[in-house]
């Protein structure tokens with residue numbers, strides 16, 4: 001399959017929206033970079049107006065409410081502040097979202113409330129009593145089998161599991177079992193494929209009715225249940241609707257749109273089983289793909305505030321530059337299993353692939369082209385290198401499965417071919433001016449091609465190289481990446 005063999009007319013790309021309980025770190029940022037690269041690629045392939053990319057913050061719920069209390073700030077101000085800080089972190093990475101949505105936005109509160117009301121009217125939601133366990137870290141109800149041997153949630157061992165006994169509204173989740181089963185079997189609904197079995201296994205255990213509200217006296221921070229001032233909508237039921245709130249008015253929740261949600265492995269269940277059930281119930285379009293990635297760990301440990309090993313994207317960007325950070329994370333690809341990162345490895349990759357690889361080759365060719373005094377005609381360079389259309393070239397085929405890592409490998413192969421071409425043809429020793437022009441033309445055109453296809457990955461670097469090379473007279477500039 002190639003990225004264009006099933007070229008959609010329009011595409012909606014989303015990331016999970018981050019809890020506003022604390023500022024995001026590089027682990028959260030990884031997902032945004034991955035989704036951004038795919039969004040940028042599709043803008044080139046389909047045109048700007050046919051791509052809509054959404055990210056943002058998930059601001060309601062117990063853990064955010066408690067974080068605000070701990071900080072001694074009114075919860076409205078606290079979430080606003082964290083959301084703005086998250087946005088700064090995301091902006092530092094050059095994330096080209098079309099909308100940064102906050103679940104406290106007026107239109108979202110309205111839409112989430114309508115989703116709830118319609119489900120209530122349809123009979124899929126009813127009022128009852130819940131007795132059980134709740135993990136505030138996951139913002140999710142838990143069964144005993146989901147806890148570890150100490151009775152803690154394995155994802156949030158530093159938190160106590162809450163015993164809850166409360167009135168709630170419930171979703172008749174089990175009613176959707178057959179529809180969900182069919183959906184899970186649809187090609188590409190869950191990617192990578194391996195994750196599909198996990199969800200089928202979960203479904204096979206039987207879905208229980210799910211509480212979709214919390215009593216206001218316990219969780220005062222949420223969207224009120226329509227017609228019941230004593231209850232607020234459960235944070236997941238509220239948050240998932242964000243995609244629809246943002247996309248629908250922009251014309252991106254329509255039949256012809258391909259909808260791709262990028263999410264971490266910890267929240268696949270909500271996206272593949274709850275969100276589609278909510279949509280099926282209202283007769284709305286179902287997402288095309290839930291792309292699931294693993295976790296980024298730092299020096300072999302989970303990234304967490306309590307471990308004191310949090311790295312913020314802005315700090316990395318300030319030290320190494322935005323494209324170095326983007327490259328490092330994209331090079332790992334859409335990670336299926338967890339991946340370990342470290343600053344030492346970051347610097348190794350920076351020196352090898354960016355300072356030596358890309359930076360060096362570009363500088364070398366720019367210097368020879370400038371010294372030659374030759375004018376290099378600017379044509380459609382994709383065609384010259386044997387590709388019909390630049391954005392549908394062979395280099396892009398792994399993008400059909402979101403394999404940004406394999407695509408980067410292909411681009412780096414082109415780079416190394418250009419480098420080898422110089423070494424084989426030794427332009428510095430060439431006396432024949434026609435032959436010299438031919439050799440350098442190949443080099444310059446290769447860099448022109450590479451610079452353009454790099455745009456979705458390293459937008460700033462791509463712009464700098466295009467500025468140098470997409471003119472008849474090629475010029476040298478400062479190094480793109482200074483060796484560390």
Ligand code: MSP
Nearest residue numbers: 016017018019027028058239240263264265295296
């Ligand atoms: N608010 C929910 C998502 C609601 S979407 C309708 C949530 N928020 S989160 O802040 O906990 O996580 C946001 C995203 O970041 C999730 O996809 C999560 O898997 C991802 N990551 C959080 N830590 C991560 C790593 N260390 N590595 C990779 N991704 C990580 O869940």
